[in-house]
Amino acid sequence: MNEHDHNEDAILDRNLREIAAKLTLPVRPGAAQRESWRSGERSMQRGNDADALTNPKHHPALRSESRGGLMQTKGDRRMARFRLFTVGTAAASVAIGAFLIGNGGPQTVHAATILREFRTGTWRAVQITIKDVDVDGIRVNGEMEVGFCEPISISEIIRTAREGDLAEIPEPKFDAAYFDLSVVAGPGAEADVVGLNLAVRGGVTAIDTPWVYLRAESFPDEIMNEHPEVRLILQMFSRGIMLDQIPIEGDITEALRDMSFDFGDDDEAAAPAAADNASAQLQVSARVGADGAQAAAEIANAKAELAGVQAEIQREIRIEMDRAKIEAEVNAAADPPTAEDDAKQEAMQKMLLDLLSGEATPEQLDEIAEMIQAEAGHVSVSQRDDGTYVLIARDIDKEDEMMKNAVVEIAYRQGEGVESLRVVGFGPANGEILIRFSDLPAARAVSVRQEMIDGGVQRASVQELMKMAEGMMKQAETK
Amino acid sequence: MVIDPPTDGWADLRREFARSGDALHRYFAARLGADASSADDLMQQLWMQAARGATQVPAAELEFWLRRAARNLLATHWRKQRTRATTELNAAANGDEATRLAQRFISTALPADELERIELHERLKLAITALPTAEQELLIRHYFEGASHAAIAEAIGISERAVEGRLYRARALLRERMTRYET
Numbered sequence: 001m002n003e004h005d006h007n008e009d010a011i012l013d014r015n016l017r018e019i020a021a022k023l024t025l026p027v028r029p030g031a032a033q034r035e036s037w038r039s040g041e042r043s044m045q046r047g048n049d050a051d052a053l054t055n056p057k058h059h060p061a062l063r064s065e066s067r068g069g070l071m072q073t074k075g076d077r078r079m080a081r082f083r084l085f086t087v088g089t090a091a092a093s094v095a096i097g098a099f100l101i102g103n104g105g106p107q108t109v110h111a112a113t114i115l116r117e118f119r120t121g122t123w124r125a126v127q128i129t130i131k132d133v134d135v136d137g138i139r140v141n142g143e144m145e146v147g148f149c150e151p152i153s154i155s156e157i158i159r160t161a162r163e164g165d166l167a168e169i170p171e172p173k174f175d176a177a178y179f180d181l182s183v184v185a186g187p188g189a190e191a192d193v194v195g196l197n198l199a200v201r202g203g204v205t206a207i208d209t210p211w212v213y214l215r216a217e218s219f220p221d222e223i224m225n226e227h228p229e230v231r232l233i234l235q236m237f238s239r240g241i242m243l244d245q246i247p248i249e250g251d252i253t254e255a256l257r258d259m260s261f262d263f264g265d266d267d268e269a270a271a272p273a274a275a276d277n278a279s280a281q282l283q284v285s286a287r288v289g290a291d292g293a294q295a296a297a298e299i300a301n302a303k304a305e306l307a308g309v310q311a312e313i314q315r316e317i318r319i320e321m322d323r324a325k326i327e328a329e330v331n332a333a334a335d336p337p338t339a340e341d342d343a344k345q346e347a348m349q350k351m352l353l354d355l356l357s358g359e360a361t362p363e364q365l366d367e368i369a370e371m372i373q374a375e376a377g378h379v380s381v382s383q384r385d386d387g388t389y390v391l392i393a394r395d396i397d398k399e400d401e402m403m404k405n406a407v408v409e410i411a412y413r414q415g416e417g418v419e420s421l422r423v424v425g426f427g428p429a430n431g432e433i434l435i436r437f438s439d440l441p442a443a444r445a446v447s448v449r450q451e452m453i454d455g456g457v458q459r460a461s462v463q464e465l466m467k468m469a470e471g472m473m474k475q476a477e478t479k
Numbered sequence: 480m481v482i483d484p485p486t487d488g489w490a491d492l493r494r495e496f497a498r499s500g501d502a503l504h505r506y507f508a509a510r511l512g513a514d515a516s517s518a519d520d521l522m523q524q525l526w527m528q529a530a531r532g533a534t535q536v537p538a539a540e541l542e543f544w545l546r547r548a549a550r551n552l553l554a555t556h557w558r559k560q561r562t563r564a565t566t567e568l569n570a571a572a573n574g575d576e577a578t579r580l581a582q583r584f585i586s587t588a589l590p591a592d593e594l595e596r597i598e599l600h601e602r603l604k605l606a607i608t609a610l611p612t613a614e615q616e617l618l619i620r621h622y623f624e625g626a627s628h629a630a631i632a633e634a635i636g637i638s639e640r641a642v643e644g645r646l647y648r649a650r651a652l653l654r655e656r657m658t659r660y661e662t
Contacts, residue, residue: 008585008586008654009647009650009651011585011586011587011588012584012585012650012653012654013650014588015584015585015588015589015594016618016622016650017622018589018591018594019584019594019599019600019603020622020623022594022595022600023600023603023604023623025505025509025604025607025608025619025623026504026505026508026509026518026608028501028505029500029501029504029519033504033519034497034500034501036519036523037496037500037504037519037522037523037525037526038493038496038523038526149551149554149555175551205550206554207550207554440532440536441544441547441548441551443543443544443547446547447543453655
């Protein structure tokens, strides 16, 4: 303990002694009161004993063991949120294909059962592990966890995502989300990100402010060469730093509902370019806690401005005090997507979502069957020694660079439902994506943060980080 | 992967619930304010949830599991109520003035008039009841129930020096909690 800590501790000790007589804490409960909390214990115990001790579904570690190698946690657990929709729809395509191209017999029965459970099963948390997924030269490893306050079904998640209007969700059930990513941009990546080597973790719960931990091994070569002073900031990030208590007004679900976007409210920001093949800088500010109606109007306005322009957020994200500022480069498209392309993509997504959410009509099924039969060349269902059924689909889409070598496995246990969905051989690095479903609450948004704090991680608020970075830049300028 | 053998989940859960029960009840009561009678209802719900879902959670993780479940229950309670029963309490504990006083509380020997401020009381109440069970009980026994180092040492079977060390750690955690408002 250094002298400063000692002094602060002595002050707190003194203040606690002084305030103790003035502050009334909730009274300690009595014995009868304590007893009343567990009044339903006997019936609960009778009902749960057999299930709790024999059903491995109640604990992730036991669940992993029960499933054999397929579900084993991968050594250094890292995770990414990455092209999830693409992967999800690809996997869904395969699953649907397996269902539709089955030609009778027990295999078809199993496939149908597995897919029905996949659609209707409910979970408390979804855990996604990504290993060596390589897209456009950027290698991503990591994991993500999303939890819900109450059990939720995949149909419900998809319906929510499809509605796209968060304000319309009556009672969001989001509980917590956590991610832990490693992102490395290799020589094959876009020139302006080559050399980036970043580890980022973060978490948010329905009732906590978000936190993010950043550790950078290196920034993109282009930035390092053009702005050597950035090396000082890299030094700060190379040791790892946690940005804590990122300001969010109200709870996170309220904040999501009230998110608004301000376009071009900065003198430095240019208006978005018209669709004239030029490039322009666009600054987008996402402010949380603003008026919902105003936000909706601003988003509608922004969409109108960007109509016909292919926008890519590819520059940087800055966080300033109470707002996240995203600097994006908008490239007016040389070949903007045609209305036909848009309609085709939209129709495909709609069909998949209809099918997964159980809303597809028989006519749509015929149409989907026609489209999907070409996507999965080989489908099989087998039973493992542990009783798990595994649906495996290969030769999914030979034309698709990401999926041409991919194999999709869906593991299903009778009486419990779909336990996991795994894609191996994904992308040029033969990456792997594993999606697991859990009945336990998602806890890592809180537990990992606490572990890092207990481990002595350097912490700073967004404001403190900004000040540190500013100080370093000034220091570099004066040299 | 090494899997721990199944333990007697019920015994572990009962033990942890008995150990952390007071702290969890205090957590609810401090946040429910005038609606404190609901704290017992929430404790019953917490036990029901734990009985359904926590008998296979390793003993070392049970306190954490219970705290997470308690937070979720409280959030659900507030959603159902449509408004926080503790609006005034939270407003008092979450305002700029509360933040200023909290900062001063951990860094300056406060004069008597500031120690009387309701904003400070509410912030301190929320901060203490959010601490883990061991640290929370230690601070309450020592500062609010007047137990000496020696009495605590005897009660929990450790040396007085160890009690001092644990109190130091508990104050360090409290200092951190005071500077960030949490529900």
